[in-house]
Amino acid sequence: MTTMSTTPGAPGSARNWTFLTNHGHVLLAIARNPTARLRDVADEVGVTERAAQAIVTDLEAGGYLRRTRVGRRNEYTIDPSGHFRHPAEADQQVGALLALFSAGPDDESTGK
Numbered sequence: 001m002t003t004m005s006t007t008p009g010a011p012g013s014a015r016n017w018t019f020l021t022n023h024g025h026v027l028l029a030i031a032r033n034p035t036a037r038l039r040d041v042a043d044e045v046g047v048t049e050r051a052a053q054a055i056v057t058d059l060e061a062g063g064y065l066r067r068t069r070v071g072r073r074n075e076y077t078i079d080p081s082g083h084f085r086h087p088a089e090a091d092q093q094v095g096a097l098l099a100l101f102s103a104g105p106d107d108e109s110t111g112k
Contacts, residue, residue, distance in 0.1 A: 022047055024097065026055045027064060027078065031098045034076045064094060 020028075025045040030036065036044075042052035056076075059065045064082045068075045080095025 022051065023055050023058060026052060027059060027094065028098065028101050030056075030065060030076045031078050031102060034078070035070075035073060037073070 018025075022045055026041055026047075029041045029044045033040075038052045038056065039049050041056075042049045045052065047055070056065070056067065060067055062082070062085070064079060066077045066079070068077065078094075078098065080093060080098055082094050083090055084092050084094060084097075
């Protein structure tokens with residue numbers, strides 16, 4: 001399981017926190033690998049497999065992803081047109097977040 005660390009050099013920062021929730025991290029992990037096992041997603045995010053299952057259930061119930069059984073595995077399809085749930089970002093689609101984190105090194109250097 002991945003462990004979070006505090007931001008290096010942050011004065012007085014003893015608490016671990018990130019800008020994205022575990023739901024956001026799971027969504028990004030699935031976007032990177034739609035056929036990943038939940039065990040691997042959980043390890044990447046740093047949560048238990050049971051927590052990853054609950055998060056995927058939440059995301060599926062919210063319409064952000066769809067789970068399809070393919071043989072013995074699941075394959076996930078993300079709907080990038082879903083909107084953020086918090087009122088401050090409700091006018092934005094999650095596809096913009098996915099695009100931000102899926103930009104390759106060439107895209108970042110050229111600004112495309």
